[in-house]
Amino acid sequence: MDRIIKAVCFGGKARVALLDTTEAVNKAIKTHDLSPLAAAALGRSLTVGAYIMHNLKNKTDRFNLIVDGGGPIGRICVAGEDGAIKGFVDEPRVDLPLKADGKLDVGGAVGRNGDMVIVKDLGLKEPYIGRSALVSGEIAEDYANYLYMSEGIANSVALGVLDDANGCKASGGIIVEALPDADENILVMLEDVMSNFTAISSMMTEKTIEEIGNFYFGHLNTEFFPAEPIEYGCKCASKIRGIVRSLGRAEAESIIAEQGVIEITCDFCAAKYRFGAEDLDTIFGKNGENR
Ligand SMILES: [Zn+2]
CATH class of the missing domain: 3.55.30.10 (Hsp33 domain)
Structure with a gap:
């Protein structure tokens, strides 16, 4: 150990x-x-x-x-x-x-x-x-x-x-x-x-x-x-939504419009995350309160 x-x-x-x-x-x-x-x-x-x-x-x-x-x-x-x-x-x-x-x-x-x-x-x-x-x-x-x-x-x-x-x-x-x-x-x-x-x-x-x-x-x-x-170890899974949130909803939407998804790879553990348009409400809140 x-x-x-x-x-x-x-x-x-x-x-x-x-x-x-x-x-x-x-x-x-x-x-x-x-x-x-x-x-x-x-x-x-x-x-x-x-x-x-x-x-x-x-x-x-x-x-x-x-x-x-x-x-x-x-x-x-x-x-x-x-x-x-x-x-x-x-x-x-x-x-x-x-x-x-x-x-x-x-x-x-x-x-x-x-x-x-x-x-x-x-x-x-x-x-x-x-x-x-x-x-x-x-x-x-x-x-x-x-x-x-x-x-x-x-x-x-x-x-x-x-x-x-x-x-x-x-x-x-x-x-x-x-x-x-x-x-x-x-x-x-x-x-x-x-x-x-x-x-x-x-x-x-x-x-x-x-x-x-x-x-x-x-x-x-x-x-x-x-x-x-x-x-x-790396605990990025618990932080990854916060990283997308820090882009702001408008920026996130424009990346998805251009590239189809937001793809983030963690340098430390090589985990790959993909977020599409359907994920934005969960990340930013339905009423846009995190806008
Ligand atoms: Zn990681």
Whole structure:
């Protein structure tokens, strides 16, 4: 089961999160027919998304994460709302030669001429928008840089997606953030622990994230909190009528007059919706009260 385990170390001077997003990445592979390279790029981003989502305070809070580095994959978009994360990439079949070390060239696919943008809708008047330049396009470094540049947090991020013939064998990550009381010693110790996670997804094929957490962080005066499930999915069906309504009845009627139907495809889950003239009364109300 996909899940996140949060903990505080050094008596509250740093926090750590361990995430398993294997099922989410397999669902994304099926939904979008992702190439292994696209699965690695989107999978790493989904792990970041799961982390952002599980740090939002309220159930109604939402976020969008957009990575746009000018590379052949196009944009990577991840969103979280209604308790679930979801994502897509512009070019799901992107493919590049492996790097010299035999790893998928995620940085080459994403590019580094652009930004990582995170928009959080916390139910306030204006959404919170954070933005940082991409460092490598490998996602982990880029999110680490985002946290540091945009939120001023010393941190370390390890992310990984391991593919096999059937899809994704393991996907997840470990994210540590120093809290304001953390001194130089703590930062050095955390840096040292994090150096073990250069191949976190391979490690996850042998150990659960609970075992990894205990083994590598257990001795650092750490308190672990109960795992929280990570859900992947799209609930657009409940919102689609609202989207048509936002066109306004006159515009909706003119689209149907021209094209016969209003057709909307959800980028996140590939669901297709079609509305004809006969649907307009239900959507806008018979007496035109939503006109
Ligand atoms: Zn959808």
